[in-house]
Amino acid sequence: MKIAYVYDVIYPYVKGGAEKRIWEISKRLARKGHEVHIFGMKFWDGGAVFTKDDVYLHGVCEPKELYVEGRRSIKEAIYYARKLIRPLLKEDYDVTDCQAFPYFPCFSAKLCSTLKRTPLVITWHEVWDDYWYEYLGKKGLFGQVIERMTTRLTGNMIAVSDRTAKDLKRVGVKNEISVITNGIDYGTIANLAASEEKTDIIFVGRLIKEKNVDVLIKAVGLVKNEIPAVRCVIIGAGPTQKELELLAADLDLEANIEFTGFMAEYESVISRMKSSKVFVLPSTREGFGIAALEANACDLPVVTVNHERNAVCDLIKGDNGFRCELSEADIAVKILAGFDRRVAMETSCIESAKGYDWDIIVDAIENYYETVMRS
Secondary structure, three states, X not given: OEEEEEOOOOOOOOOOHHHHHHHHHHHHHHHOOOEEEEEEOOXXXXXXXXXXXXXXXXXXXXXXXXXXXXXXXXXXXXXXXXXXXXXXXXXXXXXXXXXXXXXXXXXXXXXXXXXXXXXXXXXXXXXXXXXXXXXXXXXXXXXXXXXXXXOOOOOOXXXXXXXHHHHHHHOOOOOOEEEOOOOEOHHHHHHOOOOOOOOOEEEEOOOOHHHOHHHHHHHHHHHHHHOOOOOEEEEOOOOOHHXXXXXXXXXXXXXXXXXXXXXXXXXXXXXXXXXXXXEEEOOOOEOOOHHHHHHHHOOOOEEEEOOOOEHHHHHOOXXXXXXXXXXXXXXXXXXXXXXXXXXXXXXXXXXXXXOOEHHHHHHHHHHHHHHHHHO
């Protein structure tokens, strides 16, 4: 098969769940003999197209800022969607897989697939629906309408979690939705050594409002009352980083909390996980949560927030982590419980992660594309 993936940002130049999914699936499909192309913004020097691990990377335009005043930029999404059309039309593809968010590129992909008479797949990582009003206020109506329109572009839809599939049904999708989850590279994780830099608590993710890292920082302050030398590492970058650093300073936690910023090497992130004791993801908006699975694979229990838009909750079964309320007090209690029970939970954490290996996921996605091509 000749497969095109459409998403404005490309791993590892930008790191997130959707980018990671596309890259891990793409390189495995390429190993199986398929020709795989990823169309995103050009984050690299040199030519617009080059190959990496036998995957073709297409830089369709110069990169723009993803966030404006802490929110995903609409102008960037429209700019990328407009620039995408011509490069995507240059060649024929057996199937095009476009990530639903940020929506506008899906309309460009639909135009190209219609002109080329080839199937379009849209992969949904989450459904915002009414959350648009919380995100944009009255302007959220515009986001909600565009999201609903996107659900009508194709009958070929993948959801990365059962929760996202249910949300699609709730907003009116009538077609069958295939759930093909995200995954992890368990073999690589198992073979990596722990970092010499020991910490107690670790967070990995984009530093944006919805991740609620400010609540984690306050929880570390409470844990410090019990364990004065507690150490927390926050790995990631984003628009809220400066204010989070100021909060840590205001709470006299500069000696307890380390902000690493963006870590380019995946292996370094996993090594830091392996040298920690508890992984905390206090997000109220997660379409899946790859980092939580990676933490489980490193034998860390996961503490996450029990929220309707947090799909990580579906991964936490009770013996591999803890669900909590979005409060520093409850997060602190669960962190301390994780310290106490970590050794007893190690086997359950690892076993729960093994079933999500990317090699299993790529077989499912390959079969799905072949079915779509035949229909």
